Amino acid sequence: MSEEKIRVLIVDDQRLMREGLRIILEGAPDIELVGEAENGLSALQIAESQEPDVILMDIRMPVLDGIAATERVLQQALKRPRILLLTTFDTPELVIEGMRAGASGYxxxxxxxxxxxxAIRAVARGQILLQASSAAQLLASLQTKPVAAAPLSVAEQLGLTTRELEVLRLVTLGQSNTEIAAALFVSDATVKTHINHIFSKLGARNRSQAIIKARQLGLSRE
Known part of the structure; x- marks a missing residue:
């Protein structure tokens, strides 16, 4: 990714917005615009043919909205792109829906x-990106919707080991791989392996989804 340009697809139902985004991206030397779509359905077709690295996805669109399109793109694409949701609305509900669908940022x-x-460069590198206000609202939303405490058997039913559960709880506290490695006296590579296993067992695509599912199942550390 460091030598090649980041291939970006713009998806927005407003022509003026698409034109504005195009002008911005054309001015970035490390970014290449590979297509534009006016709704989620068109985005599916273009994503399949152009294989973008990052999709700028509007949330509210006709025909197929951005959240549904995000989920379908990630299910169908041979080369799974990173999806950065763009919206004029900053609500925890949209953040949660978007991250559950597999978006990498908001x-x-x-x-x-x-x-x-x-933001495009960050999600292209595999990072999860939320604006500060969005992240705060997301956490507040989750904290104001308590779930019943899950017995240990929940972790056992998911196949989580004791160490994986410990890593998951540190992830829910917002700790990075390096911070988790230092806390558990293991290598970054070991933590990465645990996190990949956790994602698989929870059916999560990224850290945000894992955190949400952990809180829903009562597996997070309060």
Missing amino acids: LLKDCSAEELCT
Whole structure:
């Protein structure tokens, strides 16, 4: 990814918004625009043929909305792109729905050109990106919706080992792989292996989904 340009697909039902995004991306030397779509259904077709690295996906669109399109793109694409949701709305419900669908990030449309390009580069590297206000609302939403405490058998039924459960709980606290490795006195590579196993057992595509599912199942550390 460091030598090749980041291939980006724009998906937005507003022509003016698409044109504005195009101008921004064309000014970034490390980003290549590979297509534009006006709804989620068109995005599915273009994503299949162009295989973008990152999709800028509007949430509210006709025909097929951005959240449904995100889920279908990630299910159907041979080369799974990173999806960065763009919206004028900053609500925890949309954040949760988008991350559950598999999005890698969430950005408001009033962000600057620099913030947009930085976000694209971040998700292309595999990072999870939320604006500070979105992240705060997401956590607040989860904390105000308590779930019944799950017995240990829940972790056992999922096949989580004691160490994997410990790693998962540290992930829910927002700790990075390096921080978890230091806390458990293991290598970063070992933590990465545990996290990949956790994702598989929880059916999660990324850290955000794993955190949400852990909280829903009562597996997070309060």
